[in-house]
Amino acid sequence: MRAGRPPGRHRRAEGHATYREVIALREFRALWxxxxxxxxxxxLAQVALAVLVYDRTQSPLATAAVYALTYLPSIVGGPLLAGLADRFARRAVMLTCDLIRAALVAAMAVPGMPFWALCALVFLVVLLSAPFSAARAALLPEVLEGDRYVIGSAIQNMTNQAVQMLGFAAGGAMIATMGPYRALAVDAATFLGSALILVSGVRRRPAASHDGSRPSMWTMTRAGARLVFGSRNLRTLVLFAWLCGFYILPEGIAVPYAAKLSTGTLFATWTLSVPVITGLLMAAMPTGTVLGAFLFSRFVPPPRRLRLMGWLAMLSCAPLIVTALYPPLEVVLAAWVLSGVGGAYQLAANAAFVQQVPAERRAQAFGLVQSGLMAVQGIGILVGGFAAERLGPEPVVALAGFIGLICAAVLALLWTEPRERVPATA
Structure with missing residues (x-):
């Protein structure tokens, strides 16, 4: 009975997959x-930590420093630790990371934890997210074949954006009700819940590396860097992913932008406060991202996605240029939503990257790309904040959109050129 399945499954993998058939897969649901x-x-924990640190220190600098710790470990340790998901079984790596993080966050929830210890625990928790994320990203293509991978990535992308909006929106109310320590305890329980779901829903697989070798993490990192940056196609796809540093920048200066816009009106009817406008601005791009991911994965046939990747990358940056005209809030919101829609090109770039990286080195490659993503986002936000203090938020957002548009156009040319040469050399 199994002998008749592979041909049919292969045909579906090459065709246009549906959301229903992807969600019907038990292993995908467990990962999701x-x-x-x-x-x-x-x-919830990010909001709780910010409240906890500020209540204890009354220092904005200390609060910002702890938040900065959520970026640093992934940038520094991500390339080194991501390779663990190639050396060991990926399910086991995910389970180990979940259990250790549950214990670390539970320790953070102990009242009276010294500030230095709290910082160390935050660093370790975020550091362990690198091998976990690399293992999950490398495991997903093994669970989902062909176009199912794109649909599954779209589902996860939309879920991530929705969960982030829900978490930040509801986090303050929950912490006001239960306090920051209980909120951290809830976060520890979510890691345990994640581990339980993985145990029950994801089957065991052997380690991706079957040769029995145990190279050092430095050796694996260097080999991964040569793999990713030694290929023109892979290098271009990585730069496509890192392009997000330009269109994520506006979110980092949403508060000063909201302060400028608060003197105006929304649809010439309502006058809104700075916090409300800030929330609208920060929700605009995630909203566009959810919409773009759904439209791109649902209605664009697989063969056309790579051809549209460059155009959508340009769309992710081009609408931001309109802020140079100092438009009202409703125009800014529309531009930021449209920018989020353009970000759907990441689905095509991700799928192409997966196809061109060997399965046994996939986690290391994903770890390098993810670390770069964290770096470009952090650097973009810092540069944007520095420039906005001197130029104002409107020209800084417009400049980011203009430079990002040029970079996207160059990357589109670099990506299409080698693919168009293939028939000529065949």
Missing amino acids: YGQGLSLLGDQ
Whole structure:
């Protein structure tokens, strides 16, 4: 009975997959539910930590420093630790990371924890997210074949954006009700819940590396860097992914932008406060991202996605240029939503990257790309904040959109050129 399945499954993999058939897969649901549960807890924990640190220190600098710790470990340790998911079984790596993070966050929830210890625990928790994320990203193509991978990535992308919006929105109310320590305890429970879902829903697989060798993490990192940056196609796809540093920048200066816009009106009817406008601005791009991911994965046939990748990358940056005209809030919101829609090109770039990286080195490659993503986002936000103090938020957002548009156009040319040469050399 199994002998008749592979041809049919292969045909579906090459065709246009549906959301229903992807969600029907038990292993995908386990990865999906576990990721959503863990992410929701993380959003709650970020708000709780900010409240806890500020209440204890009354220092904005200390609060910002602890928040900065959520970026640093992934940038520094991500390339080194991501390779663990190639050396060991990926399911086991995810389970180990979940259990250790649950213990670390539970320790953070102990009242009276010294500030230095709290910082160390935050660093370790975020550091362990690197091998976990690399293992999950490398495991997903093994669970989903062909176009199912794109649909599954779209589902996870939309879920991530929705969970982030929900977590930040509901986090303040929950912490006001239960306090920051209990909120951290809830986050620890989400890691345990994620581990339980993985145990029950994801089957065991052997380690991706079957040769029995145990190279050092430095050796694996260097080999991964040569793999990713030694190929023109892979290098271009990585730069496509890192392009997000330009269109994520506006979110980092949403507060000063909201302060400028608060003197205006929305649809010439309502006058809104700075916090409300800030929330609208920060929700605009995630809203567009959810919409773009659904439209791109649902209505664009697989063969056309790579051809549209460059155009959508340009769309992710081009609408931001309109802020140079100092438009009203409703125009800014529309531009930021449209920019989020353009970000759907990441689905095509991700799928192409997966196809061109060997399965046994996939986790290391994903870890390098993810670390770069964290770096470009952090650097973009810092540069944007520095420039906005001197130029104002409107020209800085417009400049980011203009430079990003040029970079996207160059990357589109670099990506299409080698693909168009293939028939000529065949």
